[in-house]
Amino acid sequence: MKAAAFDYVKPRSLDQVISLLQEHGDDARLLAGGQSLLASLNMRLSEPRLLVDITGLDALRGISVQGGMLRIGALATHTEIESSPLIAQAAPLLAAAAPHIAHRAIRNAGTWGGSIAHADPAAEWPACLLALGGTVVARGPKGERRIAADDFFQGLYATALEADEVLVAAEIPLATAENWFAFDELARRRGDYAIVGMAITGRRRGGVLADTRIVLMGVDSTPRRARRTEALLNGKTVDAAIAATAAASLRAEIEPLPDLTNSPGTKRHLAGVLLQRLLTRACA
Amino acid sequence: MADLYPIRVTVNGETHQCSVQPRTHLADFLRETLGLKGSHLGCEHGVCGACTVELNGHMVRGCLTLAVQADGGTVNTIEGVSRAGVIRDLQQAFVQRNALQCGFCTPGMLMAAKELIEQRPDASRAEVREWISGNYCRCTGYHAIVDAICEVLQHRRAATVRTEASA
Amino acid sequence: MELSGDILVGAPRTRVWDGLNDAEILVRSIPGCEAMEVVSPTERTARVMVKVGPVRARFTGHVRMQDIRPGEGCTLHFEGSGGPAGMARGQSAVSLTDEDGGTRLRYTVQASVGGKLGQVGGRMIDAAAKQMADQFFAAFNDAVGGKEPVPQAEPALAPPPEPQAPAVEAGAVAAAPPPVADAAAVHVPRVVRPPALPAPAPVGEGVRILWFALGVLSTAFGAWIASMLSR
Numbered sequence: 001m002k003a004a005a006f007d008y009v010k011p012r013s014l015d016q017v018i019s020l021l022q023e024h025g026d027d028a029r030l031l032a033g034g035q036s037l038l039a040s041l042n043m044r045l046s047e048p049r050l051l052v053d054i055t056g057l058d059a060l061r062g063i064s065v066q067g068g069m070l071r072i073g074a075l076a077t078h079t080e081i082e083s084s085p086l087i088a089q090a091a092p093l094l095a096a097a098a099p100h101i102a103h104r105a106i107r108n109a110g111t112w113g114g115s116i117a118h119a120d121p122a123a124e125w126p127a128c129l130l131a132l133g134g135t136v137v138a139r140g141p142k143g144e145r146r147i148a149a150d151d152f153f154q155g156l157y158a159t160a161l162e163a164d165e166v167l168v169a170a171e172i173p174l175a176t177a178e179n180w181f182a183f184d185e186l187a188r189r190r191g192d193y194a195i196v197g198m199a200i201t202g203r204r205r206g207g208v209l210a211d212t213r214i215v216l217m218g219v220d221s222t223p224r225r226a227r228r229t230e231a232l233l234n235g236k237t238v239d240a241a242i243a244a245t246a247a248a249s250l251r252a253e254i255e256p257l258p259d260l261t262n263s264p265g266t267k268r269h270l271a272g273v274l275l276q277r278l279l280t281r282a283c284a
Numbered sequence: 285m286a287d288l289y290p291i292r293v294t295v296n297g298e299t300h301q302c303s304v305q306p307r308t309h310l311a312d313f314l315r316e317t318l319g320l321k322g323s324h325l326g327c328e329h330g331v332c333g334a335c336t337v338e339l340n341g342h343m344v345r346g347c348l349t350l351a352v353q354a355d356g357g358t359v360n361t362i363e364g365v366s367r368a369g370v371i372r373d374l375q376q377a378f379v380q381r382n383a384l385q386c387g388f389c390t391p392g393m394l395m396a397a398k399e400l401i402e403q404r405p406d407a408s409r410a411e412v413r414e415w416i417s418g419n420y421c422r423c424t425g426y427h428a429i430v431d432a433i434c435e436v437l438q439h440r441r442a443a444t445v446r447t448e449a450s451a
Numbered sequence: 452m453e454l455s456g457d458i459l460v461g462a463p464r465t466r467v468w469d470g471l472n473d474a475e476i477l478v479r480s481i482p483g484c485e486a487m488e489v490v491s492p493t494e495r496t497a498r499v500m501v502k503v504g505p506v507r508a509r510f511t512g513h514v515r516m517q518d519i520r521p522g523e524g525c526t527l528h529f530e531g532s533g534g535p536a537g538m539a540r541g542q543s544a545v546s547l548t549d550e551d552g553g554t555r556l557r558y559t560v561q562a563s564v565g566g567k568l569g570q571v572g573g574r575m576i577d578a579a580a581k582q583m584a585d586q587f588f589a590a591f592n593d594a595v596g597g598k599e600p601v602p603q604a605e606p607a608l609a610p611p612p613e614p615q616a617p618a619v620e621a622g623a624v625a626a627a628p629p630p631v632a633d634a635a636a637v638h639v640p641r642v643v644r645p646p647a648l649p650a651p652a653p654v655g656e657g658v659r660i661l662w663f664a665l666g667v668l669s670t671a672f673g674a675w676i677a678s679m680l681s682r
Contacts, residue, residue, distance in 0.1 A: 001328060002307065002308040002309075002312070002328075003309075004307065005305065005307050006306055006307055008289055008306035008350070008352050010352075030431060031350075034348060034349070034350070034353070035330060035345075035348050036331075036397070038347075038348045038349070038350065039330050039348060041307070042309070042328050042329050042347065042348075043328075043329055051306065051350075053352075053353065054354070055386060070349070073374075079342070097413075102330075102418070103333070103414060103417060103418025104342050104343065104399065104418060105330075105333065105336050105343045105418055106330060106348070106418070108342035108344055109308070109342075109345070109349065111345050146422040187416065190414055190417045191417055191418060225404065231440050265417065282330075
């Protein structure tokens with residue numbers, strides 16, 4: 001199908017973008033990579049009056065270390081993250097997750113900020129940001145503010161961003177030698193949204209786990225932390241028995257929502273499978 | 285609501301100045317305004333890959349890119365890439381190995397394969413399969429396509445070795 | 452799709468049943484509800500503007516109710532068509548039981564979804580439906596649980612107050628309007644519509660994403676119709 005008609009503007013400044021959002025409210029949508037937005041426009045699931053193209057804002061580009069944090073600009077594409085040597089070194093979780101995002105053509109256009117602001121519960125970047133304990137940087141009429149990942153994802157496609165705010169970057173802590181990570185998705189085909197996906201981060205000293213963060217994709221209306229299972233793993237060294245116990249704990253902890261083809265029981269089972277695999281793979 | 289937005293875009297080496305509706309996606313602009321019918325529309329929401337074209341050096345979905353987003357940019361379609369001869373060996377391998385039947389997916393497949401060969405010259409068969417999983421083919425069952433791409437990768441690697449050896 | 456849930460409403464069972472029968476409360480509680488029309492004593496249609504993420508969809512639902520047990524529960528059958536976009540049909544059951552602290556309201560929904568909506572939105576249906584149901588029952592609980600005066604359980608003839616704010620997180624409930632004198636079970640089509648809304652969108656704008664609110668709508672409508680029939 002073809003999208004319904006809309007106006008288009010490509011501002012040169014962030015202030016202009018913000019005032020357009022204030023002026024048009026819900027009738028305007030921000031356009032970055034457009035890989036989710038344009039699909040919904042083509043199917044007429046959404047008919048905004050105005051698209052505000054933010055790809056002219058160079059300040060939103062770039063991947064760099066700033067103030068001891070890895071700052072990834074909202075307009076960094078998935079491919080840029082996938083092939084960045086800085087990310088491979090400072091945030092290897094992202095390098096591992098990137099190839100799972102859709103397919104190469106989508107990754108060449110889709111953006112870090114777009115994925116996080118869209119907040120699809122089965123998407124990779126929201127889960128990774130939550131697993132890394134990252135921070136969203138947002139700019140609005142009242143200036144800039146920082147929102148912790150734990151506070152950012154509030155409901156289905158709902159985030160802490162105000163209607164007149166723009167996500168300009170998201171920051172994550174730099175990986176140290178003690179940090180370990182794991183990532184995988186279970187899907188019927190490569191590139192599909194995950195039936196269940198998982199991102200795990202933490203510290204490991206002498207084999208003993210600490211600060212474990214386990215985030216699930218595709219089981220809830222937001223990326224979902226499994227805090228009870230995290231607490232169970234902290235202070236332990238992973239072996240086959242611990243991995244099995246953790247998987248059982250996870251299955252008991254989560255209440256997955258089904259989708260049209262997978263029941264809650266299936267998702268629950270797959271979550272346990274994933275956790276066991278990832279723990280075994282990373283800590284064996 | 286404003287009707288038309290002016291854009292200036294270089295397609296297959298030729299620069300065009302046009303006025304387009306903002307809602308027109310790049311694939312429709314190429315097909316309907318410029319008459320370049322080689323890029324095809326399958327699903328129009330980004331999953332089938334039949335509309336794959338090259339924008340500013342990367343392959344993208346023509347249906348998930350607006351023509352206005354290509355303003356000031358460079359687009360290469362299957363027509364231009366073919367005419368330039370840069371995928372001659374790929375096209376020959378496709379023909380020899382029966383990697384196309386109806387041909388609907390083929391332009392998109394070739395654009396995807398082109399970027400693979402450029403970006404991942406050492407790709408294994410598994411990596412080739414993963415890379416083209418974003419392009420759907422309803423006719424061939426894919427193996428012939430993978431065979432053709434692997435054959436080209438192999439020949440190009442061998443050619444590189446020969447060139448380096450004789451240097 | 453199957454969905455079920457329950458909520459403890461802070462009010463006695465008869466008040467909850469009456470609340471489910473009160474059109475004003477329903478229109479205010481259903482997220483994005485714009486209008487409701489009485490087609491017959493057992494049938495209702497409604498127009499709801501659904502917002503989930505980037506999706507904005509105006510749809511029309513049609514509900515028919517059965518198996519009315521006044522004060523206890525009922526079953527509703529619903530269907531809607533989105534033309535080329537897709538369609539949905541199904542049924543839901545609602546039951547009320549007394550519990551410490553008020554009334555336990557239980558609901559179940561079984562729905563089948565077809566067309567583009569089912570194909571593309573399939574993975575989100577349950578999450579979105581659950582979110583809308585949660586919003587509905589939170590607003591309903593506020594209205595019935597004593598936070599504001601509830602008009603007598605007559606079908607409202609006065610236009611209800613402004614609908615909820617469109618944002619998905621909003622749960623504000625506006626004040627109740629004064630009840631109108633001539634309430635009666637007259638079988639003429641009657642439209643209950645919030646004020647200050649534009650005329651209904653033309654059919655060409657599409658009927659989409661109906662399933663998101665069907666479970667909620669049908670539950671509420673069915674209970675309301677049940678009360679109508681029980682008089």
